[in-house]
Amino acid sequence: METACCDRGAEKVLDEFKHLLNVKVGQKTPDGKFSVSSLRCVGACGLAPLVTVGEKVYGRVAPESVKDILAEYN
Numbered sequence: 911m912e913t914a915c916c917d918r919g920a921e922k923v924l925d926e927f928k929h930l931l932n933v934k935v936g937q938k939t940p941d942g943k944f945s946v947s948s949l950r951c952v953g954a955c956g957l958a959p960l961v962t963v964g965e966k967v968y969g970r971v972a973p974e975s976v977k978d979i980l981a982e983y984n
């Protein structure tokens with residue numbers, strides 16, 4: 911949630927995760943499977959906006975791709 915990611919729409923990506931998981935930042939889903947947090951720069955600004963799920967990194971994430979990312983873990 912720093913300049914490169916924010917300038918490229920990180921807030922909308924975060925909003926989509928919160929919407930689809932029905933949680934706020936810092937909360938876990940009722941099944942404990944997911945929690946949502948916002949990060950400071952992870953040093954991969956060329957891939958902004960960037961999402962990490964566990965050890966996996968997703969670059970240039972659009973809000974429309976959030977449901978596909980989550981589907982990988984269902």
Ligand code: FES
Nearest residue numbers: 915951952954955
């Ligand atoms: S600002 Fe997002 S990786 Fe640097």
